[in-house]
Amino acid sequence: MGSKEPKPKKTRGQAGQGTVxxxxxxxxxRGEISLGYTPSGKRRRPKVYGRTKTEVREKLRELVKEAKSGVKPSATYTVTDAVTDWLKRGLKGCSKATLDKCRNLANKHVIPELGRAKLKDLTADDVDDWLDSKAGELATRTLRELHAVLRRAIQFAQRRDKVLRNVAELVDTPQGKEGRPSKALTLSQARDVLKAAEGTRLFAYVVLSLMVGVRTEEARALRWEHVHLSPLAGVPPHVEVWRSVREHGDTKTKKSRRTLAVPEPVVEALRAHHAAQEDDRKVAGGAWQDNRLVFATVVGTELDAANVRRAFRAIVKESGIGGSWTPRELRHSFVSLMSEKGVPLEAIARLVGHSSTATTEIVYRKELRPVITEGAEVMGDLFK
Structure with a gap:
């Protein structure tokens, strides 16, 4: 008879490491470890299992960490659970735009691709691989926002003792694909766009954005009490850009609050727009919501940014200038046209509500043609 194989012996680790x-x-x-006593006086000695001793010892170490931290991760709590709980209860006080953006990122990217994973089993490598897989399709800014959604959802779960550590904090956001750079209309293109916009509901919006340089978020928040279309005591027609659609209605920065004179084409467009809005009010009757918004829906409610973009794309298509354009590029066009006419950088910075000329140069460096070419012109003359 062949001799029996010896059974593996019990092995004891150092104190506090358990028995395997x-x-x-x-x-x-199988591994066991003593973790003190329950409130009723019963000894706590949990058991874990694994294919190798190393695997079992790692599980025992995790039990010790959990015991020391006081956190008891749920074995069934998934990434979907964490993200859903955060979206439901962790974004209190945030604006609707922020809520919508976080939901869209979570529902489109996080939940479909990481949602089934148990949160306690999610690793930094898992998050790294996931972000790397998105780098080819998303711009860097979107990747950062996506990473933040996962990180904040896990933070929320940590605060509720659902998981011991936040693996999303151990990972750096990779570089995404190049985003589409902003561009500016030439004078000829601007005229074509204005012509195509005539007769549309967005005409006054386009005229104001192009000829005054307000941000789209400022235009959508503008109220009639901040619009002064008749000269008064030597003060020309002007608009008070004091609000935006940001949370709490604040403008982007303190210096973004500014009062801007408006040219005659803007005055005419806004007067016609006001008359058209009065017609909307009569048609809407009791459904009209008097928010005093300059740019509103047919019932007086705030314009949705996506609807503005869609309407503007239709105007651009009608203009025949070609290419893909967004409403915010009307502001870029304002800076470009002002710069081409030799308006000093300091004046442009004040008009667009920047805290310094450095911001204007960084954000609109492509539009500041005289500033960009000045150095080359001087050196070309010197070394001609």
Whole structure:
């Protein structure tokens, strides 16, 4: 008869590391560790299983960490659970735009691709691989926002003792694909766009954005009490850009609050727009919501940014200038046209509400043609 194979012996680690031995009934290694006593006085000695001693010892170490931290991760709590809970209860006080953006990123990218993973089993490598897989299709800014959604969702779960650590904090956001650079209309293109916009509901919006340089978020928040279309005591027609659609109605920065004179074409467009809005009010009757918004829907409510973009794309298509354009590029066009006419950088910075000329140069460097070419012109003359 052949001799029997010796059974693996129990192996004891150092104090506090538990005991590992072969479990004949289950056909795998088993580990046990003493973690003190329950409030009722019963000894806490949980058991873990694994195919190797190393695997079992790692599980025992995790139990010790959990015991020391006081956190008891749920074995069934998934990434979907964490993200859903955060979206439901972790964004209190945020604007609707922020809520919508976070939901869209979560529902489109996080939940479909990481949602089934148990949160306690999610690793930094998992997050790294996931972000790397998105880098080819998303711009860097979107990647950062996506990474932030996962990181903040896990933070929310941590604060509720659902998981011991936040693996999303151990990962750097990769570089995404190049975003489409902003561009500016030439004078000829601007005229074509204005002509195509005539007769549309967005005409006054386009005229104001192009000829005054307000941000789209400022235009959508503009109220009639901040619009003064008749000269008064030597003060020309002007608009008070004091609000935006940002949370709490604040403008982007303190210096973004500014009062701007408006040229005659803007005055005419706004007067016609006001008359058209009065017609909307009569047609809407009791459904009209008097928010005093300059740019509103047919019932007086705030314009949706996506609807403005869609309407502007239709105007651009009608103009025949070609290419893809967004409403915010009307502001870029304002800076470009002002710069081409030799308006000093300091004046442009004040008009667009920047805190310094450095901001204007960084954001609109492509539009500041005289500033960009000045150095080359001087050196060309010197070394001609």
């Amino acid at each position: 031995y072969w479990d004949e009934a289950k056909g795998c290694f």
